[in-house]
Amino acid sequence: MSSMKKLIHSCHYAGSQFCNWVRPRAARLLRLCRDSISWLSRFLLFHVHPFWIQLGYYLAVSLAGYLVLKATARDGSELRHRDLDLFFTSVSATTASSMSTVEMEELSRAQLLVMIVLMLLSGEVFTSLLELQLLRLKLLKQSRLDEQADRRSGFVDCIELGIPSSAQKVDSNQHNEAKAVSVRNPNMSNKLKYDAATCLSQVVLGYILVFHVLGSGLITLYVYLDRDAKQVLERKGLRGDLFSLFTMVSTFASCGFVPLNEGMVAFRKSPGLLLILIPQVLAGNTLYAPCLHAALWALEKASAKRKELGDALRNGRDVGYFHLLGSVRCRYICLTALLFVTVQLVLFCGLEWRSGIMSGLTPYQKLVCSLFQVVNSRYAGESAFDLSMVSPAVLVLFLVMMWKVLSRDKKENQLMVSRHPLQEKIQYAS
Structure with missing residues (x-):
């Protein structure tokens, strides 16, 4: 009995000594990792061009997606040996190009989940959220440098003028007036820009969550109720919740993948499902800017106490988030999108209404399928018809509508130039 107590005591002593030896070294390792990540983030933000950051992001995500797709393939599946096809599929999902050299029904459930993650990371709205997070870190660093510079200049002024330190405090009313003036001023301080970027990142994250949760729920409910x-899903052996999540993420990211070989052609006689997906296509692509503007406006009206919502709405482009447009440009975008969709719908129905497709x-099903087709031809790439049976005139129409002209206004070009690291160094030196 005494030998057992001695053994327990010795084990307890050895364990405590080991913990005492490991604890400081683990703390140093964590501190080293934290400092390394902080240094890497500062290096990427202030010394690397955004192009190389985006290129590295897409390459890293594509390579990681390929490795996970290969590891999660079914046992005995030929996909384990088709490395180029898997890498091509990973790159296609990461870049939202909706091209694949493998049939979607060959993918296992784990691979479908991997595809969901890749498409989510490739969406324009999600990548803009990542851009906002990097912008927040940069503005936080700059605002701290500004505070240190103001503190040093105020201390020097007090010494030169002989002003007591108590006089350094500014009246709260004057401070609020100065803050209001700076909000209206296009040359915002870095602190106000940081607050606006923080508010925008929260709203964009909520925007993504609301559309994905609500859209997936509606698709799941419709699939459960529609015979x-x-x-279709029972015949393919596909779970309804997995199909709903996959389709929602793919549609919102404008990727165009569907976990069925036939795509959305299998759901031509389910107009309710197509009507659920049409708003998701628009909200994740061209109408994202108007929807975000409307969301900020509604949140500002609903919560009057949160002034940062109004600041983000009015000064989002001054921060550098170019997806946030003014009310006039948002109206023009909505009218332009409505005009293009209407023209396509009229021409498509006029040419294909009595055709074999x-x-x-x-x-009613013809009208809904046609609307779904013309909306996706310009944005997401999903199809409710076999395009090989469509007339050449309609294919030319789709080709014209897929052509997008990208333009920036003068203010956006100036802000993009000012964010170039070399330009920042030149401005700082001058």
Whole structure:
């Protein structure tokens, strides 16, 4: 009995000595990792051009996606030996190009989940959120440098003028007035820019979560209630919740992947599902700027106490978030998108209403499928018809509508130039 107590005591003593030896070394290792990450973030923000950051991001995500897709393939599946096809699929999902050399039904459930993550990381809205986070870190560093410079200059002024330190405090009313003036001033301070970027990042994150959760829930509910859609998934052996999440993420990211070989052609007779997906296509692409503007405006009206919402709405582009546009430009974007969709819908229905691709559909199903097709032809790339059977005139129409002209205004170009690291060094030196 005494030998057992001695053994327990010796084990307890050895364990405590080991913990005492490990604890400081683990703390130093964590401190080293934290300092390394901080140094790397500062180096990327202040010394690397945004182009190289984006290129490194897409290469890293594509390579990681390829490795995970290869590791999660079914046992005995040929996909384990088709490295180039898996890498091509990973790159396609990461860049939202909707091209694949493998059939989607060959992918396992784990691989479908990997594809969901890749498409989520490639979406324009999500990448803009990452850009906001990097911008927040940069503005936080600059605002701290500004505070240190103001503190040093105020201390020097007090010494030269002989002003007591108590006189350094500014009246709160004057401070609020100065802050209000700086908000209206396009040359915002870095602190106000940081607050606006923080508010914008929270709203964009909520925007992503609301659309994905609500959209996935509606798709799951519709698949559960609609007999035709349920039969399609049962015949393919695909779970409804996995299909809903995959389709929602792919549609919102404008990726165009569907976990069925036929794509959305299998759901031509499910107009409710197509109507659920159409707003997701627009909200994640061209109408993102108007929707974000409307969300900020509604949140500002609903919560009057949070003034940073109004600051973010009015000064988002001064911060450098170019997806946030003014109300006039948002109206023009909505009208332009409505005009293009209407023109496509009229021409498509006029040319294909009585063709073979519409056979077996009711007039209501024809109209909804046509609307889904023309919306996706310009944005997401999903298809409700077999495009090989579409007339050449309609293909030319789709080709014209897929052509997008990218333009920036003068203010945006100036802000993009000012964010170039070399330009910042030149401005600092001058």
